[in-house]
Amino acid sequence: MKNFMKKAGQFLTPNYRRQPIALVAGKGMKVWDSEGNSYLDFVAGIAVVNLGHSHPRIAGALCRQAKTILHASNLYHILPQTRLAELLVKNSALDRAFFCNSGTEAVEAALKLARKYGKEVSGRGYEIIAAQNSFHGRSFGGLSATGQDRFKKGFEPMLPGFKFVEFGNIRQLKKAVSRRTCAVILEVVQAEGGINIAPPGYFQAVRKLCDRNNLLLILDEVQTGMGRLGTLFGYQFAKVRPDIITLAKALGNGFPIGAMLAREEVGRVLTPGSHASTFGGNFLASTAALETVKILLREKWPERAQKTGKYFLKQLKALKKNHPAIKQVRGVGLMLGAELAIDRGERVIDEMRRKGFLINLTQGKILRFVPPLIVTPQEIDKLIFCLDNTLRKFDAEVN
Ligand SMILES: *Cc1c(COP(=O)(O)O)cnc(C)c1O
Numbered sequence: 001m002k003n004f005m006k007k008a009g010q011f012l013t014p015n016y017r018r019q020p021i022a023l024v025a026g027k028g029m030k031v032w033d034s035e036g037n038s039y040l041d042f043v044a045g046i047a048v049v050n051l052g053h054s055h056p057r058i059a060g061a062l063c064r065q066a067k068t069i070l071h072a073s074n075l076y077h078i079l080p081q082t083r084l085a086e087l088l089v090k091n092s093a094l095d096r097a098f099f100c101n102s103g104t105e106a107v108e109a110a111l112k113l114a115r116k117y118g119k120e121v122s123g124r125g126y127e128i129i130a131a132q133n134s135f136h137g138r139s140f141g142g143l144s145a146t147g148q149d150r151f152k153k154g155f156e157p158m159l160p161g162f163k164f165v166e167f168g169n170i171r172q173l174k175k176a177v178s179r180r181t182c183a184v185i186l187e188v189v190q191a192e193g194g195i196n197i198a199p200p201g202y203f204q205a206v207r208k209l210c211d212r213n214n215l216l217l218i219l220d221e222v223q224t225g226m227g228r229l230g231t232l233f234g235y236q237f238a239k240v241r242p243d244i245i246t247l248a249k250a251l252g253n254g255f256p257i258g259a260m261l262a263r264e265e266v267g268r269v270l271t272p273g274s275h276a277s278t279f280g281g282n283f284l285a286s287t288a289a290l291e292t293v294k295i296l297l298r299e300k301w302p303e304r305a306q307k308t309g310k311y312f313l314k315q316l317k318a319l320k321k322n323h324p325a326i327k328q329v330r331g332v333g334l335m336l337g338a339e340l341a342i343d344r345g346e347r348v349i350d351e352m353r354r355k356g357f358l359i360n361l362t363q364g365k366i367l368r369f370v371p372p373l374i375v376t377p378q379e380i381d382k383l384i385f386c387l388d389n390t391l392r393k394f395d396a397e398v399n
Contacts, residue, residue, distance in 0.1 A: 026053025043360045047223050047370035050250040058291045065287040081281035084290045096267030098260045099281025103222035103248030104137030106258035110218045110244045111141045117269050118182025122214045125180025131167035135192035168198040170205040183216040188234030191223040194363040195337030203240035216243040226250035230306025230333030255288035305373040309333040315384045323391045324398040338367040342397045351390045
């Protein structure tokens with residue numbers, strides 16, 4: 001066993017199932033491990049590094065900022081944070097921004113805001129409806145909103161007031177609304193849940209239901225935001241107006257930052273002292289995100305991702321035709337999945353890694369492709385070629 005693996009086994013809490021490599025450098029679509037092997041990265045740090053690894057402009061901005069001032073807290077104005085808020089607000093249908101350090105914290109802020117709004121403005125209760133198979137983070141709030149029991153095991157009891165309905169099923173959602181309901185929280189496309197796409201018209205129906213009952217619609221865009229679905233925000237793909245969205249993952253292109261954006265009437269409920277974060281929106285995080293969003297917009301990466309994503313999906317569909325080991329392919333923009341018809345999907349991941357491709361497995365059987373948005377058709381071809389070879393030996397397992 002490699003030395004770094006031995007040490008990790010000895011000194012770290014064993015909560016991650018890590019692959020047996022240590023990545024030490026990256027550039028664009030490529031990453032290198034500690035032994036000098038290179039990989040094409042179709043994971044992007046779990047849909048994070050949308051502009052590719054070590055982007056020179058982001059690295060430059062971070063270095064300059066690090067040499068100037070790192071942290072002062074939200075007791076004072078933080079100029080890059082205000083600029084970032086302005087940029088996000090001007091390019092979205094939301095009006096106010098709160099910054100934190102992760103997706104979980106962004107969800108936490110949204111849940112807290114929804115309860116406060118329910119109590120102080122809409123006069124409804126504290127109940128929040130979420131979807132089965134959703135993923136909203138690992139804090140007690142995020143976990144309580146998550147519709148997958150395996151993440152909750154050992155940590156019960158969850159927070160009270162969460163109800164779950166089938167994702168994409170408007171009838172169930174309608175039935176679940178009660179006098180105490182204040183909000184609905186959904187992902188635009190369920191990512192961790194296995195790339196699940198709602199049927200057409202679903203989000204419009206959800207919006208109508210929310211309007212009729214004075215409920216807030218929270219879209220957890222931690223993974224669907226920042227160009228991933230071929231639009232800057234996922235709600236633009238779904239063609240629905242949310243009251244709150246959460247962002248994180250790709251917002252800082254790898255630098256940790258989370259955000260919650262809210263409509264004016266909703267956002268202003270977070271009065272002074274009601275919610276806070278020491279590090280939230282600090283100089284480095286805001287600088288990274290500001291540079292990231294500027295580049296995403298200026299270079300039109302969401303639109304380009306839409307095109308590349310279409311090509312990618314087409315190639316996956318062609319691949320499926322020749323491989324019984326693939327049960328179904330699906331996706332939006334550059335969030336794509338290939339559901340395997342075989343058990344122990346991690347064998348495909350391992351084999352692909354040995355051949356120089358990083359891909360992710362979700363739900364134990366769905367190959368998830370969330371590459372940097374800068375991925376080229378040629379790089380997609382290389383991946384498909386290698387998958388074609390790799391899947392051949394698994395096809396026989398399908399009867
Ligand atoms: C990843 C993810 C989260 C959690 O974000 P962290 O930064 O890991 O806390 C929450 N919601 C969705 C939809 C996610 O994909």
